[in-house]
Structure formats: structure tokens, C-alpha cells
Amino acid sequence: MSDSTIPLGIDISKSDFHVALLKSAKRSKYEHFTNDSEGFRQLSQWLDQPGVGPVHACLEATSIYGHALALYLHQQGHRVSIVNPLRVKGYAKSQLSRTKSDRADAKLIAQFCRDLQPAPWQPSAVEVSQLQGYTRRLDALEHMLTEEKNRLKVTPQDLVADIEAHIQFLQEQVDTVKKRLHEHIQAHESLQPQQQLLTSIVGVGRVPQRGC
Secondary structure, three states: OOOOOEEEEEEEOOOEEEEEEEOOOOOEEEEEEEOOHHHHHHHHHHHOOOOOOOEEEEEEOOOHHHHHHHHHHHHOOOEEEEEOHHHHHHHHHHOOOOOOOHHHHHHHHHHHHHHHOOOOOOOOOHHHHHHHHHHHHHHHHHHHHHHHHHHHOOOOHHHHHHHHHHHHHHHHHHHHHHHHHHHHHHHOHHHOOHHHHHHOOOOOOOOOOOOO
């Protein structure tokens, strides 16, 4: 990170995110935005202030909630790092930091960014991002399907038909996503090496065929 690049720490959740901008060793600015396109636009306006320029934005790789913001900042010309939360936790211990709040967490991530200068993140190719979307959706559907099957074992008799219908719907969705996932892999030669790995996961290798 060059001396002219200001660290920006981001503490993000599903609905919003807090940021801390380290303008100097003793000067920090804080703000809070919604985690959506309007919040991204407001963040961009907030960063468009004298003496800031491109920032080095850091956020933790704790969930998918930060991907859209990371991509937006990358497209705006900022340096972006998505870091392992265990690294940030280890840094916090080394700094004897015990304060816990969204604002304090954002500042801690900014300080981590300034001191350890994590490597820049690069967005995945479009076909890889789409593959990740399919696998995440499949995982979510499988989770819901397992929950409903477990619920069926303890549900009152008058609700059995309703849950069975939902199970059938979820199974159809699982089959559809598996089929689309495999079609996506077959359509992109660069993803072919992923085929063996994905089919080694229980159930992913079974693609429903028409007429079966």
C-alpha cells in the first residue's frame, strides 16, 4: 500500500455496513450505510472528499454479504482486500483491543489494513461467479430440504400433507439447480477441472434426466 492510499475498514452485515477511514495516525472518520446500491452510491460520495483519493478498503471474508460492495469498490478503482477474520482477530489480540462495536470493529479492520497491507482481491471470472452462485443455492436448498424432512417426523398429522408438498417442491428445485450447474460446467471449458471435485460431493453428481 502506498503512503498516499488511505485505509478504509469495513464492518459489514446483511443489511448495513460501518466504515472507518484512517486519514492519519490520530484522525479517523466514521460513517454508516445501507448494504445496497444506494448505500454504495452514498459511500462513493462520502469518499469523494479532498485529500482522500483511491482507498485501500478491507473487509472480512465472513459471508457473501460483502461481495457486492467489494466488487463495486473494485470497479470504482479502489484497492480491495477480503481478509480471513482469524487474521483480524489475531491482530486485535496483538493490539490488546477489547472494545466491541460496529464502529470499533471497522476501525480495527482499517488499522489491520494499514499495518499488515493485505494482498489485493480480484473478482472471479463471470463463469466462476455463476458457478459459485449455483453451489450456494444448491447448499441452501439442501439445507431447507433436510429441515423439512426432520420437521415431518414430529409434525401434527393435519400438517403432514403441507410439509410433504413443500418437500416435493424443494426436491424439484434441487434437481433443477443440479441440472443447470452441470450444464454451466459443460458450457465453459475453463470449469471442466471443477467437474470431478463437484461430483465427489454427495448428491451433486446425480443429474436428473428427462423422462426419469
